Amino acid sequence: MLAITGVSRSFGGVYAVRDVSLTVADGEVCGIIGPNGAGKSTLFNLITGHLAADRGEISFLGHRVDRLPPHRRARLGMSIVFQAARVFRGMTVRENVMVGLHGRTGAGFVSAALRLPRHRRDERLIAAEASSALERVGLADWASRPADRLPIGQQRALQLARALCARPRLLLLDEPASGLRGEERERLAVLVEELRAGGLTILLIEHDVAFVTRLADRLVVLDLGQVIADGPPAEVRADPLVLAAYLGHAS
Numbered sequence: 001m002l003a004i005t006g007v008s009r010s011f012g013g014v015y016a017v018r019d020v021s022l023t024v025a026d027g028e029v030c031g032i033i034g035p036n037g038a039g040k041s042t043l044f045n046l047i048t049g050h051l052a053a054d055r056g057e058i059s060f061l062g063h064r065v066d067r068l069p070p071h072r073r074a075r076l077g078m079s080i081v082f083q084a085a086r087v088f089r090g091m092t093v094r095e096n097v098m099v100g101l102h103g104r105t106g107a108g109f110v111s112a113a114l115r116l117p118r119h120r121r122d123e124r125l126i127a128a129e130a131s132s133a134l135e136r137v138g139l140a141d142w143a144s145r146p147a148d149r150l151p152i153g154q155q156r157a158l159q160l161a162r163a164l165c166a167r168p169r170l171l172l173l174d175e176p177a178s179g180l181r182g183e184e185r186e187r188l189a190v191l192v193e194e195l196r197a198g199g200l201t202i203l204l205i206e207h208d209v210a211f212v213t214r215l216a217d218r219l220v221v222l223d224l225g226q227v228i229a230d231g232p233p234a235e236v237r238a239d240p241l242v243l244a245a246y247l248g249h250a251s
């Protein structure tokens, strides 16, 4: 589904990502881990198109995407949940999800402003789609509540609902567990497991190695911008190079 070949990106002459190659297969959950400054966020942004690569190729579903802007990659089926994403204040949970869906209907501004029948029909469709996404992430009971009152774990689930509405082929999660406490973290893990069971392909970048080990079929470890291990989580976590990279950064 995703093929990254020899991708590099440097800042001020220093490589943040250096000659990275990796693939993500259809239906796979791939975790990217690595110590601080390893290049995880840079790689994530190269995949989504928020940063341009200096060298290398990125293909998604057989299309070369490394020169495409983020919205074109999104249209091909990449959906992102950013770590720092916020909810819209003053809107309900359902409205927060509906905002992301408005761009998809063809009716546009004029029919919305005039409240034409087509607009009303679109609104009903959008509300129904938002409700089904909220159901999928376990937020159905919260749909009519103000979004900014949700606990952080549920706000994360709301971001997921919004991303799912785009019907992604590949879901990209940037540190989804950051800032979550034990129980919230557990709930998020169960949610990601359900999405995986539904066949969604997921790439996640995560600081919390235990969290990602539980969820991923495969782990890719970055250190100083390079891939130092790639394989099943249990194998990767026992790899002496990986242990050395983490210990080196902890000392």
Ligand SMILES: Nc1ncnc2c1ncn2[C@@H]1O[C@H](COP(=O)(O)OP(=O)(O)OP(=O)(O)O)[C@@H](O)[C@H]1O
Residues within 6 Å of the ligand: 011, 012, 015, 016, 017, 034, 035, 036, 037, 038, 039, 040, 041, 042, 043
């Ligand atoms: N916009 C930028 N300008 C200059 N240097 C950058 C920029 N973005 C990243 N870097 C550098 O690139 C390297 C990799 O950073 P990156 O944020 O990708 O790592 P990371 O693995 O996500 O780290 P962390 O886990 O701490 O978020 C670091 O040395 C960082 O200082």
